Amino acid sequence: MASIFTRIINGEIPSYKIAENDRYIAILDAFPLVKGHVLVIPKQEVDKLFELDKETYSGLMDFAYDIAQAVEKAIPCLRVGVAVIGLEVPHVHVHLVPLNTMNDINFTQPKMKISPEEMNEISEKIKSYL
Template sequence: MSSIFTKIINGEIPSYKIAEDENFIAILDAFPLVKGHVLVIPKKEVDKIFDLDKETYLGLMNFAYEIAPAIEKAIPCLRVGIAVIGLEVPHVHVHLVPMNTMNDINFSQPKIKVSPEEMTEIATKIKSSL
């Protein structure tokens, strides 16, 4: 059965896309910790990050490396944190989180609500900073 991320990649579920190439996609997290929280996902459906082949793993990190500076330009923050966390979706994904405090990347805190209009605006800002 396809993961929710595979369904997003295949266009079956809408998303706020930041960037995409033949192997990876970056989207806004639908349940963000802070505004500008992005998920970077390989199109290859693999459950655990260290089960990725080395080429895909390095490609994922290189793709995230290109996205993070755009987040930092578009979203006021001190830095962009990175995390590989989560058991709820059996598909590798890397979180890129704009940070002003350590709590901004605390995954036990409640997720924020962002309107569809603001999500579109945030995605547009990050894309224009690529």
């Protein structure tokens, strides 16, 4: 069965897309820790980060680098944190989280609820820096 990310990539589930190419996609996290929390995902459905071939892994990190640069310009923060957890969805994904405190990247905290209008605004602002 396809992961939720594969279903998003295939257009079966809507998302707030930041960027996409033939191998990777970046979307706003639907259940963000903070405003501007982005997921960077390879289109190839692989469960674990270190199961990716080196070329796909390197390409994922290069793609994430460009997205992180845009996030840092678009969202007021001290820096952009990076996390790869992978326990909730069996499809590699990199979390890019705007940080102002250590708690901003605490995955045990309740997730934010952001209106669709604000999610669109955040998405457009990040995209404007790409």
